[in-house]
Amino acid sequence: MSSHSERNDARRGKNQRPGGRFPRRTEAVSDDWLWGWHAVAAALANPRRAQPRKLLATAERAREIERRFGPLPGLEVCDNHAIAQRLPQGAVHQGVAMQVEALESVELSDFAAEPGAVLVMLDQVTDPQNVGAILRSAAAFGARGLILQDRHAPKLAGALAKAAVGAVDAVPTAHVVNLSRALEALADAGWRAVGLDGSAEADLEDVLDGSPTVLVLGSEGEGLRRLVAEHCDALARIPMPGEFESLNVSAAAAVALYAASKIRP
Structure with missing residues (x-):
């Protein structure tokens, strides 16, 4: 009863x-x-x-x-x-x-270029699970926002949102038409772009300097596209002393965000 x-x-x-x-x-x-x-x-x-x-x-x-x-x-x-x-x-x-209705995109101008601030930009990373995991890491390490390209990004819902475990609503996301032009606008606003490239000569920790930083990650298959890489102020690799040659893009993002968080002023 x-x-x-x-x-x-x-x-x-x-x-x-x-x-x-x-x-x-x-x-x-x-x-x-x-x-x-x-x-x-x-x-x-x-x-x-x-x-x-x-x-x-x-x-x-x-x-x-x-x-x-x-x-x-x-x-x-x-x-x-x-x-x-x-x-x-x-x-x-x-x-x-x-x-739900689609979550409204923020503008690049909403991201203040303050010392220690970090943004994440994804160049044609399209797998919802990976983007969701990257959002989760961005929230965990205090990134100010995520930047995606309109035409090559999954919806911030469904399996992506489930993988992000609430981070879709915790990390502001900007959608832009062209990543290269977005990097130019961010540079004018005081941001420094660091692209992750496994073939780069410099280690990531040596390149990070605590200034407002955009961490730019490319797809697992092709990496950063040429024009996007050319608009980065520096390219860096994650040193891996083990036998594996590369990390999954979401794992690489987590490592990069952790490295950036260690040197914030």
Whole structure:
């Protein structure tokens, strides 16, 4: 009797679909959905976010959401299966998913060139898991922002947001048309660009100097494109005394961000 009452209490005032019926899973749902507790909680806490179009949660998660954020319009209480039906196959949603508007991009001018400040720029890094992991490292080491190219970047939602564990809403992201021109604008604003290149002669720690720094990383297959590399003030490699020749781009970003964090004034 008590469990039945608790379920009714959890559903009181919420919008439910008759019979718990949800549309069948579609293939293109991940472009505007967030799932996983950390990704959804960070989005709900972000004042730059618009109200979610849909917010699905199990009864337990719904109670947790209301404790942290108060009553939210459109919160639908449903079971795990109903949530999974709205998401890509195999999505680990942890009892909560949210359909959202795209997070608004920030401008390059929003990044203040202060001593010790670090930005991350990605040159055609397109794998959502890698970009999500890089965002997570950027948040962990206090990077001021991420810079992506419009045409060659995954959406900041779906599997990327799940991998970022809330960092999509913690690290401001700028989308630009041309990375080379963006580096020129950042240089005019006082930023120094350091490109990571495995064939560079200088070690990363020898190149970093504590000035406002843009760490520029290229794709795993091709590395930095020529024009992007030419717009960097310095190229540097991560020294690896082991037998492996290279790191995954997300691992390289984490190492570079750690190195930059050690020399901040």
